[in-house]
Amino acid sequence: MKKLYSLLVGSLLISSHLVSAQTLAEKTKGMQKSPGFFPFYWDEKTGRVLLEIDKLDQEILYVSTLPNGVGSNDLGLDRGQIGQTRIVKFVKSGPKVLLLQPNYDFRAVSPNAEERQSVENSFAQSVLWGFKAEAQEGGRVLIDLTPFLLRDSHQLADKLEDLKQGTYKAEESRSAVFLPNTKSFPQNTEFEAVVTLTGKGKGREINSVTPDPSAVTVHLHHSFIQLPDDKYKPRAFDPRAGYFANEYMDYAAPIDQPIQKRQIVRHRLQKKDPTAAVSEPVEPIVYYLDRGTPEPVRSALLEGAAWWNQAFEAAGYRNAFQVKMLPEGVDPMDIRYNLIQWIHRSSRGWSYGSSIVDPRTGEILKGQVSLGSLRERQDYLIAEGLLQPYEDGKPASPEMLRVSMARLRQLAAHEVGHTLGLYHNYAASTRDRSSVMDYPVPRLTLRPDGTVDLSEAYTTEIGTWDKRAILYGYQDFGPQADEAAALKNIITQTLQDGYVFIADADARAQGGAHPLAHLWDNGTSAADELHHVMDVRRAVLDRFSEKAIAPGQPMATLEEVLVPMYLLQRYQVEATSKVLGGLYYTYAVKGDGQTVTRLVEPAEQWKAFDALLRTISPRELALSEELLTKIPPRPVNYPRTRETFSARTGLTFDPTGAAESAAATTLEFLLNPQRAARLEEYHARHQEQPGLAAVLDRLVKQTWQAKPEAGYPGELQRLVNTLTLNRLLTLAATPQAPAGVKAVTAMKVDELKTWLQKEAKSGKDQSRKATMFAALRTIQQFEETPEKFQPAPALPMPDGAPIGSEDACAGF
Template sequence: MLVAPVFDNQLPFLPYGALHSLYFCVKKLYCLLLGALLLSASFASAQTLAEKTRGFRKFAGFFPFYWDEKGGRILLEIDKLDQEILYVSSLPHGVGSNDLGLDRGQIGQQRIVKFVRSGPKILLLQPNYDYRAVSQNPDERKSVEQAFAQSVIWGFKAEAEEGNRVLVDLTPFLLRDSHQIGDRLEDLKQGSYKAEESRSAVFLPNTKAFPQNSEFEAVITLIGKAKGREIRSVTPDPNAVTVHMHHSFIQLPDDQYRPRAFDPRAGYYANEFMDYATPIDQPIMQRQLVRHRLFKKDPTAAQSEAVEPLVYYLDRGAPEPVRSALMEGAAWWNQAFEAAGYRNAFQVKLLPEDADPMDIRYNLIQWVHRSTRGWSYGASITDPRTGEIIKGQVSLGSLRVRQDFLIAEGLLQPYEDGQPPRPEMLQMAVARLRQLAAHEVGHTLGLYHNYSASTRERSSVMDYPMPRIKMRADGSIDLSEAYAAGIGSWDKRAILYGYQDFGPQADEKAALQAIMQQTLAEGYVFISDADARAAGGAHPTAHLWDDGPNAADELNRLMDVRRQLLSRFSEKALAPGQPMALLEEVLVPMYLLQRYQVEAAAKQLGGLYYTYALKGDGQTVTQFVTPAEQWKAFDALLRTISPRELALPEELLAKIPPRPVNYGRSRETFPARTGLTFDALGAAESAAATTLEFLLSPQRAARLEEYHARHSEQPGLRAVLDKLLAQTWGSKPETGYTGELQRLVQMRTLHQLLALAAAPQAPAGVQAVTALKVEELKQQLEKDQKARDENRRATALLGLRTIRQFEEAPEKFQPAPALPMPDGAPIGSDDCGEL
């Protein structure tokens, strides 16, 4: 018998027969092992839920789930396959910067989803509710479902199953960037960030089960390379941004809610979808009011309790006197529901200590902290099928109240030596909080802004309020009516339309029509965001943070108040012990007291009254602003850029030193061209440039030209430019400080005029008229080059050089940017973002 030697790392030599036998033995062993593995895998997949979750902590609720402490996993028991639910993501712990817009409590995407099974996979499918067939015919519904794309937002693998119940690992779904924070930070040029699983984990304290909703939360860390100032200012390590993200699986409401038809005059948000089952002679686009479910116990009674009242709960983190102010302001809405025939149907309570704010049963008002003052929000979780509001959630920025206190300090100059602070300051700030709470809760009831309300004695809390500043005969300031108290008369009409319970036997369509006709008969007009915020807006009553029935009259009144305030402005606006440089922060809102009323007055020039009229409702559809009102607005606007109005008292300028160490310039101070020192001319430049930008917007110029062509009595662009140039470049030369301000205004006027001439969206008529006026000004400046006054010659030389730059390439001309105003908005609050 031959025996082969054995070498390291080699098999011994074997004869062919032995080798053949060995091969079949190995093959048989392999098959046995493979079978065992397959049997093991089959056994694993056949494990019951109890076996798979043995030793795990169970949470019983809408969707039962299990906590695997050792693995750090959430296993979700899906016992509702193919059943539609509402999925909502949110941000319970935010980033803390208004500029980044990633606040605590922010509601993210809301969508109807369902778990569907395909073999071993469980898909989280989002049907497309934007396109439907509201029909009893299943084939008709199916044809629409198949016509439009759906979305699978996640896929799971079945870990175990038992009957109709399937277990999946929810953890990867929870540990992703569900709020798209990385995308937002990149869009805002803050850096590129992605969720890092090793630094993320389930947050069990806020992972809870309730009868109608299951709640999950995770600590998510996004890592990247920080590039922006904002993200650096609010994170300990800007390369690692850690927040919390929340996920809610919510039971959809029952079918007892009755959607209400949308009316563009009523002031509500709309739930929109295309219904392909509508008859051909009816609109395919369907719109429903967004509102809460509310029924009367007795719809026939003049006053009735609600079957289930609307209850809002206030964040326990709000301190006094904030807490009481927020509760009082939010509770104003009960006045509107009482006017609609409800008794105690709207209530505000403090969130119970044992209540979870994420529980879907709690409408929430929360107090949000940021590094800078910013917007407040009124958002809602709604049923996309019907527009029913399931939960209202208000987020109120805590720093906003300090801005109102700052404004009060500037208005009252309260810090007399040896005298205690005046209580009016806190009273004004708290009054604003009441109004703010009411405003944001209004959004969660389904209401839009109504920016026309301020012209009708502050008839809605859904407008943005400018503090009403009155001056007494002795020149002192009266703030007793700074902000309105109580719900507005427009708000009562809106709630009546949206929430009145007519009972099952009533003709709801006819009843709603009667309510709307009465609202119109009482003279109420609803004008909202798209009209008030549009560049070159045209509606003479749709403005943010304005006051009074006539914008021009109010602008002149505010300029009178401003002049008086600035003439006596002093260190009395500073609390004892503060650096004198901080006088600038209090000065800013006083110097720019007119900023919002300027925009309001500008809309009267080339303005057009209009309504959201329906055919046959009797409203005036459109109407020009009278020429007299337009010229009054023009004169009021020109007053704001007068050198004498822009000048600050020398006594005041001498009291504002450069910033001390650790008190650097900020968004609340004027930008400066003078280095470290306060720039009085820069402050004037930012104010004057804003007026001129509104006055000479391309849209306004186009309307002036068109309206004059259609009706010759309307002010035309030529007349407006003639008057503007006469009062700026044609005014008598001044010297000294006012002379420098005059030169500043002249050059800003020229830059804005050239910007209008170069605007690609300007129609031919605007371009022609503007080109002519530029040429006429050029001829005047050529003459001024020969003037004896050196300042006049210098200004003419600069103006001509600027015009020549424009003439070389008009299409490429970019006017020199003016210094911007310090941040003003939000002087009030917004949801539009929020919406």
């Protein structure tokens, strides 16, 4: 028995040795070979991909992307989405091959190999996958790549679970290599797989976009890419220049130099003749448009994206930036093609500009723009509301399409700008639309007859700020130039010309303080622009009718067009609220001469307060009786959606509910805890600054203590009064507010209580008295347990655009 066992073991060892001794040619006999950067073999019989590794220990770039998405803006898993860009290398140890990701966040940029090694040994690396060597021949190893390709490389299951859509996992039996998009080129090898996630679909969003939510099938793409050569020269990051940064820690930096290194993110671009004022590039930056883009969108996107050539011309290049149609048959995920893609979702959503970047240097290797197709329909709908174009017996105006395409040109330029390395600049609109990297609201002009002129709704070219930014990022100074001095001169001139750069964090915060940094605004004064928007809004609402919808549409769909008209002020309200308790500041660098900080003038703050109070006045909140008679309950198959108003009246349209959502939003911005804290601080430092007590006094005087209205305006006035009290009590109770804010607010609530007690006894209007008694009960509930107090929530506004985003502040 023992002898038989020895023979079996010996036989197995011999068999194992014979397998491992197979040549690559023997192992891949009968398979389809694809030569290229990494040669690979397709085994039709087993559905396997065998990868030939002839670059052991050589660093390459690995990127995973999502060529076929899920189709829901709320889930954020769009077609073409780029995953993390990683530097990796295949390393072999015995029969194992590991895909190792070195840690480039921590480096020693030093000629000393031991110094570099000490940093490498100090921080963790990541092995992304392990393979078994199927065959080996000289310096070449063959591995089975299939399990790596069929995994959930985009972490879709984790994202769906985080979004409460269900619990999923990749199922191999329903996944396979997608051969049409699996190919190899001299500098990159591309793989794609059909991957199915199985599980229980519990969320509304996943159920709405999949035929069977228990099986979510997408495509996942994998790119192995040759790293660029060492001829690219990184450019220094400057917080005033408007660029994204590539960051890492350099432990070889001298002690008197920052250890945190920052380089701007940009494409490689060089002049053929750096000494010439204007030169052709060595190689132009070329963007390609998705062939699935229809007309007239196709022409609009080609034109808008090409605006950037104006900026490169201003920087001394000729034909350096080009936009073309994607050649037929090209895989959009191919790393060699900068791409503008037209994507589809079940609801409106953000458009994106993303890039694949070399983590070592910040060089952009591929720019990828994703434009949501439903945005153009929202722009068209907004134009319908502004123009009221559908008159019986007359053809519809072509103006809606013209405005929609103008917006798409600007959007194409905006998103391409991100892929060139540029941040948003939310202060640009204060300099006559000086950057396409701001979010544009249409410029609206009222004609004498009360109609709206949209002829200058959107810009038609690149902005002057954009030209300054491209000059900083892409100017070729030549090998003999002092680049640091030249870059400093560019920034100095930009500042002298009066340009200000303010990015996302400063503009998006609900309690934001910068009086110029806003999304979706125009003009130099937020308060003046809010008054202008309210004038336009009132003129539109006063003449709003069935002319806003096309013939044959249900009358109830007037509400869809009414929503963006009634809420035309929503983004300018946010902008104006930042003036109150506002602080002007810049991304100043020591010695650059910029204003570092400056409190907003008190007069400007009170002007902003008055403009905000206008938005909650009964006249501004009211809709005409004539219009209200034209909006019936929803017909069958036309249900209420997130794009329509919430209602407290059941099936019928609720104009008071619409007013509630609009007024509550103004009050939420006005009484933001951070804003209240700044009002207290700035008033303590400078008595002329508006203090929180003064602001609350004026608010109560112009709401609760204002002259009572009768009828429908009176109902709206009482609604606003109740909302005002609820926001005051919320401010007094919130843990986010400092003690001083809570104390002042509680004192003003107590003063209001005393006034209400007196007025409730003497008043004759039963509805007004009822509101006052209800207010007193609410105050009593607050006084009993202020730390637990939570007033009834107001009806929310319909989703803005991008629809469904928590920080959505967009609509146009």
